[in-house]
Structure formats: C-alpha cells, structure tokens
Amino acid sequence: MDIQRIAQKKNIIILGAGFGGSACARTLEDIRRAHPSSFQDLNIVLVDKKNYYLYTPSLYEIATTAADDAAPLALKRAVGIPIEDIVARTAIKFVQGNITYVDLGEKKISFEDGTVLSYEYLVYAIGSEPTYFGIPGVKEHAIALKWLEDAIRIRAEVKRKYDTKLSEEALAVVVGGGGPAGIEVAAELIGYVKKLNQKTGKNISCSPIIVDGGAHVLAGFDDFTVTKATARLLSVGVRIKCGFVIAHADEKAVYVKPAPPPPPAAGSAAPQEQPATEEALPYDLFIWGGGVQAASVPSGDCLIKEKRGRIETNQCLVCTPTGENLEITKKVFAIGDVACFTDPKTKRAMPGTAQVAAAEGKAVAHNIHQAIEGKPQIPFVPKASYPFVIPVGGKYAIAKIGPVRFSGFSGWIFAQLVELYYFYSVTRDLGVIRRWWRDIKIFTRND
Ligand SMILES: Cc1cc2nc3c(=O)[nH]c(=O)nc-3n(C[C@H](O)[C@H](O)[C@H](O)COP(=O)(O)OP(=O)(O)OC[C@H]3O[C@@H](n4cnc5c(N)ncnc54)[C@H](O)[C@@H]3O)c2cc1C
Known part of the structure; x- marks a missing residue:
C-alpha cells in the first residue's frame, strides 16, 4: 500500500482486522457508498500485522485434522481469509504492519518499521492475547490455542508424540481451562488419534483431561448447554477435573490442587483452610x-483500562481518557476483546466473543458517520443474548439462537452455516462457498 497516497487525505484508521475491525470497515464502506460526499476527504484504512482475517471458531479443527494433505498453507486457507479479499472492490485501504505506539495527543500511529500515519478517527480493535495468571511453568510448557500458528503447532506435536508411542500406550493430554476452546479441542483430539490409529495400525489411547477451577465446564453458560456438553465430553472419552486449579507445571506434569472455597457470606465465619495436597497429571501435550x-x-497512559487491560468506553464506545483532556478521545473508539463496554441493563462488561466484536464494530462505523456529519453519537444497545454454537467432537455441536436450543448433528450444521455467514459478511463474495465446502471436506476426515 502506498503510504504517501494515504497521507494525502485524512484517515479513519481501524487498528486490527479481526471480527470487530473487519465488521467496522465493511460497515463504513456500506455507509460510504450510500453517502459518498461525507467521505470524499477521508480514507478508510484497515491495519493489521497479519495479512489475513482469522476465523478462530475453527482453530480447534486445524489443531486436530487428520487430513494427509493438510500442509500449513492449506490449513491457513481453511481458517484465514486474505485481507486483500476483504478490501477487494471497496475503497478500504489495507496497511500491513505491527503497530507499536499510538500518540493520542498528536493523533498518529507508529509502526515497527518506523512508518507513521496520522488519523482523524481511530478504532482500537486489536483483540486479546493469552494470559497465564502468573502460574509458574504454564507459559513455558503449554501451547495456548489462540493463533493459527498455535493450532498448527498442537497438530504437529500430537503427531510427533504419537509417533514415539508403542501400540497400546496412551497419549496423555492435559487441557487447562474448560471454556469453549478447551472443550472443543479436547473432544476433537480423540477423533484425530483414532484416525492416526486407523492409518498406522497402532492402538494408542487418548483421553484428554480438562482441568477447570469452576464447579463445571463452560462457566457462565446456561444449564442446558453445560449438561449437554458434560454428557457429550464424557461419552467421547474426555475426563473432566472441575473444582481444581493448576498450581504449577514443569516439562513432565501439570500439578493441580483443589480450588479455594468461595469467600464466606457476610457475617458467617471463614472455613478453616486445609493444606491443599497437589496431584501430578503427567502429560505428553499440555494445551492452555x-x-x-x-x-x-x-x-502514553492516556486511556482508562480495567484490571484485564481492556480500554473502558462510554455507552457510544468512545474510549475514556485518564485526565480531563476529553478532546484526546473524542474521535477514538474501542471495540471487541480490547474494549470494556458495560451493558447498561446487566451492569456487566460485555463478554469477549466474535458476535459482540462484530456488533460493536458496526455500531462504531455508524458513530463515525454521525461524527463526520456533526450529529450526536448513538449509544450502543447490546442484544439481550447473542447466538452461540459450541462443537463437542465430530459432527456434534450445542447451539442457542434466542430462546431456541438444540444439539447434535443439527447444531453441527448450524456451526457450518455460521462459518459461511462470517466468510460472506466480510468478503461479500459468493466465491467463499467454494472455500467453505473445501474446508468441510478437510475437517470432517476425523469424523
Ligand atoms: C480458539 C478460539 C475459539 C473461539 N471460538 C469462538 C466462538 O466459537 N464464538 C465466538 O463468538 N467467539 C469465539 N472466540 C473468541 C473470538 O475469537 C474473539 O472474541 C474475537 O476474535 C474478538 O474479535 P476482535 O476483533 O476484538 O479481535 P481479533 O479477532 O482477535 O482481531 C484482532 C486483530 O488485531 C491484530 N493486532 C493485534 N495487535 C496488533 C498490533 N500491535 N499491530 C497490528 N495488528 C494487531 C491481530 O492480528 C488481529 O487480526 C474464540 C477464540 C479462540 C482463541
């Protein structure tokens, strides 16, 4: 991208081309087409260090696919849409680069290579990164499932460790965290190892163990989803160790101990603390x-952040400045995993999900247009609930759309349709159907 040409106009810069940033850019493009005069002096600029949009809900499939032809490039194509395809046939400009500093006073962003771009409007959409809560040994010994490289590494490690096993031995896998990503990969790994057994004639067993400090997996999800997911995990052979926290890990084992009891109710005496005995869970692979x-x-410490580092926003998704200098953030927004927007109804921060990021991205696009037109900002109104789908091994998933809940094969079909919807919504190109169909063929080879 020719930075000089970008510098000739004022810029709306969207930092991050993930779920939130891409939705924001696409919505701005729609608004620009409907109101071209509002944008004649403005560029829409999408910035990302990667050159592809990553569809994270299918990462577990990458980590576990048994397809022989699944070279890293084919795997990348299965979950990554080139940002070139997203901006094709639009006025959106894409700049690839790692942003290292945002100067809110001077309204400039700096890239690792020294390039500087100025902005008129700025949207933080840089997402999240794994946190290990300071537990000794976890960062060093676990592979976190967050990026494409992690999923490819997990797949390669499973195969490498599998190849060192004699028939009838077990492949020990410990998964830290019983959220959607943890349970998806744990359940699907079993299918991967079975497929490897079919190819090699070995009889390696694999029963991943999920460790979670909560009373059950999928904390925060409704009873229907928790019950169905637990039953499905157990039926495919995943072991669940809830009520335990990881104390530390080394190169051989993950050491767990009972989760501390919840704090006593006001007025009642605190229970006597028992010294917790640790249990070692040896592993071949430790997934975080x-x-x-x-x-x-x-x-430059200009923005208020909460304890998990998210940027606090007002109801219109405008970032909250630390000082009195409100001007600094007047045209600066935050969306998705990097933002902390408090739902006025529940008084709770919105969860970090793809749907929330995309909804916030669309809302910010409209607010930027409002600002360009000199009109007041529109508060973001989150839905009472967003649909979700959680695959749990093979062609099985648990889904919720509004009040409707379903599970099994219909849930799995829904998961595939959601993927197609996201691919189409960012590219607006029916060619994604071919890509989607090819992915299904790669990913169902374990089932
Ligand atoms: C394994 C896994 C499975 C998931 N499954 C689901 C699911 O089924 N349903 C669901 O709703 N959510 C799911 N999520 C959560 C979902 O992926 C996130 O909530 C969503 O991606 C947040 O969108 P975002 O736009 O805030 O950030 P992201 O989509 O992460 O995008 C952030 C972008 O910013 C870029 N970036 C970051 N820092 C810089 C920098 N310094 N310079 C340049 N670029 C930068 C990154 O490269 C990235 O492209 C899953 C997450 C994971 C890890």
Whole structure:
C-alpha cells in the first residue's frame, strides 16, 4: 500500500482486522457508498500485522485434522481469509504492519518499521492475547490455542508424540481451562488419534483431561448447554477435573490442587483452610485455554483500562481518557476483546466473543458517520443474548439462537452455516462457498 497516497487525505484508521475491525470497515464502506460526499476527504484504512482475517471458531479443527494433505498453507486457507479479499472492490485501504505506539495527543500511529500515519478517527480493535495468571511453568510448557500458528503447532506435536508411542500406550493430554476452546479441542483430539490409529495400525489411547477451577465446564453458560456438553465430553472419552486449579507445571506434569472455597457470606465465619495436597497429571501435550487479556499497544497512559487491560468506553464506545483532556478521545473508539463496554441493563462488561466484536464494530462505523456529519453519537444497545454454537467432537455441536436450543448433528450444521455467514459478511463474495465446502471436506476426515 502506498503510504504517501494515504497521507494525502485524512484517515479513519481501524487498528486490527479481526471480527470487530473487519465488521467496522465493511460497515463504513456500506455507509460510504450510500453517502459518498461525507467521505470524499477521508480514507478508510484497515491495519493489521497479519495479512489475513482469522476465523478462530475453527482453530480447534486445524489443531486436530487428520487430513494427509493438510500442509500449513492449506490449513491457513481453511481458517484465514486474505485481507486483500476483504478490501477487494471497496475503497478500504489495507496497511500491513505491527503497530507499536499510538500518540493520542498528536493523533498518529507508529509502526515497527518506523512508518507513521496520522488519523482523524481511530478504532482500537486489536483483540486479546493469552494470559497465564502468573502460574509458574504454564507459559513455558503449554501451547495456548489462540493463533493459527498455535493450532498448527498442537497438530504437529500430537503427531510427533504419537509417533514415539508403542501400540497400546496412551497419549496423555492435559487441557487447562474448560471454556469453549478447551472443550472443543479436547473432544476433537480423540477423533484425530483414532484416525492416526486407523492409518498406522497402532492402538494408542487418548483421553484428554480438562482441568477447570469452576464447579463445571463452560462457566457462565446456561444449564442446558453445560449438561449437554458434560454428557457429550464424557461419552467421547474426555475426563473432566472441575473444582481444581493448576498450581504449577514443569516439562513432565501439570500439578493441580483443589480450588479455594468461595469467600464466606457476610457475617458467617471463614472455613478453616486445609493444606491443599497437589496431584501430578503427567502429560505428553499440555494445551492452555485458560484465559485471555486485552492486547496492548502503548498509548502514553492516556486511556482508562480495567484490571484485564481492556480500554473502558462510554455507552457510544468512545474510549475514556485518564485526565480531563476529553478532546484526546473524542474521535477514538474501542471495540471487541480490547474494549470494556458495560451493558447498561446487566451492569456487566460485555463478554469477549466474535458476535459482540462484530456488533460493536458496526455500531462504531455508524458513530463515525454521525461524527463526520456533526450529529450526536448513538449509544450502543447490546442484544439481550447473542447466538452461540459450541462443537463437542465430530459432527456434534450445542447451539442457542434466542430462546431456541438444540444439539447434535443439527447444531453441527448450524456451526457450518455460521462459518459461511462470517466468510460472506466480510468478503461479500459468493466465491467463499467454494472455500467453505473445501474446508468441510478437510475437517470432517476425523469424523
Ligand atoms: C480458539 C478460539 C475459539 C473461539 N471460538 C469462538 C466462538 O466459537 N464464538 C465466538 O463468538 N467467539 C469465539 N472466540 C473468541 C473470538 O475469537 C474473539 O472474541 C474475537 O476474535 C474478538 O474479535 P476482535 O476483533 O476484538 O479481535 P481479533 O479477532 O482477535 O482481531 C484482532 C486483530 O488485531 C491484530 N493486532 C493485534 N495487535 C496488533 C498490533 N500491535 N499491530 C497490528 N495488528 C494487531 C491481530 O492480528 C488481529 O487480526 C474464540 C477464540 C479462540 C482463541
């Protein structure tokens, strides 16, 4: 991209081309087409260090696919849409680069290679990164499932460790965290190892164990989803160790101990603390799906952040400045995993999900247009609930759309349709159907 040409106009810069940033850019493009005069002096610029949009819900498939022809490039194509395809046939400009500093006073962003771009409007959409809560040994010994490279590494490690096993031995896998990513990969790994057994004639067993400090997997999900997921996990051979936290890990084992009891109710005496005995869970592969924190780009301490590093926003998704200098953030927004927007109805921060990021991205696009037109900002109104789908091994998933809940093969079909919807919504190109169909063929080879 010719930076000089970009510099000739004022820029709306969207930092991050993930779920939130891409939705924001596409919506701005729609608004620009409907109101071209509003944008005649403005560029829409999408910035990302990667050159592809990553469809994270299918990462577990990458980590576990048994397809022989699944070279890293084919795997990348299965979950990554080139940003070139997203901006094709639009006025959106894409700049690839790692942003290292945002100067909110001077309204400039700096890239690792020294390039500087100025902005008129700025949207933080840089997402999140794994957090290990300071548990000794976890960062060093676990593979977190967050990026494409992680999924490819997990797949390669499973195969490498599998190849060192004699028939009838077990492949020991410990998964830290019983959230959606943890349970998806644990359940699907069993299918991967079975497929490897079919190819090699070995009889290696694999019963991944999920460790979670909560009372059950999928904390925060409704009873229907938790019950169905637990039953499905157990039926495919996943072991669940809830009520235990990881104390530390080394190169051989993950050491767990009972989760501390919840704090006593006001007025009642605190229970006597028992010294917790640790249990060692030896592993061949340790996968971490225990949590994320906001990604960060230094901005000179000008923005208020909460304890997980998310940028606090007002109801219109405008960032909250630390000082009195409200001008600094007047045209600066945050969306998705990096943002902390408090739902006025529940008084709770919105969860970090793809749907929330995309909805916030669309809302910010409209607010930027409002600002260009000199009109007041529109508060973001989150839905009471967003649909979700959680695959749990093979062609089985648990889904919820509004009040309707379903599970099994119909849930799996829904998961595939959601993927197609996202691919189409960012590219607006029916050619994605071919890509989607090819992915299904690669990913169903374990089933
Ligand atoms: C394994 C896994 C499975 C998931 N499954 C689901 C699911 O089924 N349903 C669901 O709703 N959510 C799911 N999520 C959560 C979902 O992926 C996130 O909530 C969503 O991606 C947040 O969107 P975002 O736009 O805030 O960030 P992202 O989509 O992460 O995008 C951030 C972008 O910013 C870029 N970036 C970051 N820092 C810089 C920098 N310094 N310079 C340049 N570029 C930068 C990154 O490269 C990235 O492209 C899953 C997450 C994981 C890890």
